[in-house]
Amino acid sequence: MAMAMSKSCLQLALRRSGRCVAPPKRNFSASAHDEYETAKWEKITILGIVTSVSLAIYNLSKGHPHFPDPPPYPYLHIRNKEFPWGPDGLFERKKHDHH
Numbered sequence: 001m002a003m004a005m006s007k008s009c010l011q012l013a014l015r016r017s018g019r020c021v022a023p024p025k026r027n028f029s030a031s032a033h034d035e036y037e038t039a040k041w042e043k044i045t046i047l048g049i050v051t052s053v054s055l056a057i058y059n060l061s062k063g064h065p066h067f068p069d070p071p072p073y074p075y076l077h078i079r080n081k082e083f084p085w086g087p088d089g090l091f092e093r094k095k096h097d098h099h
Contacts, residue, residue, distance in 0.1 A: 077089075
């Protein structure tokens with residue numbers, strides 16, 4: 001609070017003296033290269049996004065191979081008791097004959 005009051009008093013005194021005081025420019029980095037570096041990284045970011053999206057579209061547009069079902073080995077699914085949710089495992093989906 002005291003800092004804000006002293007700042008406003010200083011601004012009032014400078015206005016009364018007749019000089020126009022502009023607020024100081026804030027430089028967070030080397031000011032000579034700020035705009036160049038920002039533009040460079042914006043271009044790099046856009047190029048990276050375009051490249052990533054185009055590669056994703058290319059990879060997703062290609063077909064993927066479908067492999068035949070493996071042979072039903074009897075020793076893989078030995079179950080002495082049926083699951084509460086049905087004959088298959090919780091994350092399995094098998095083709096059942098519904099004739």
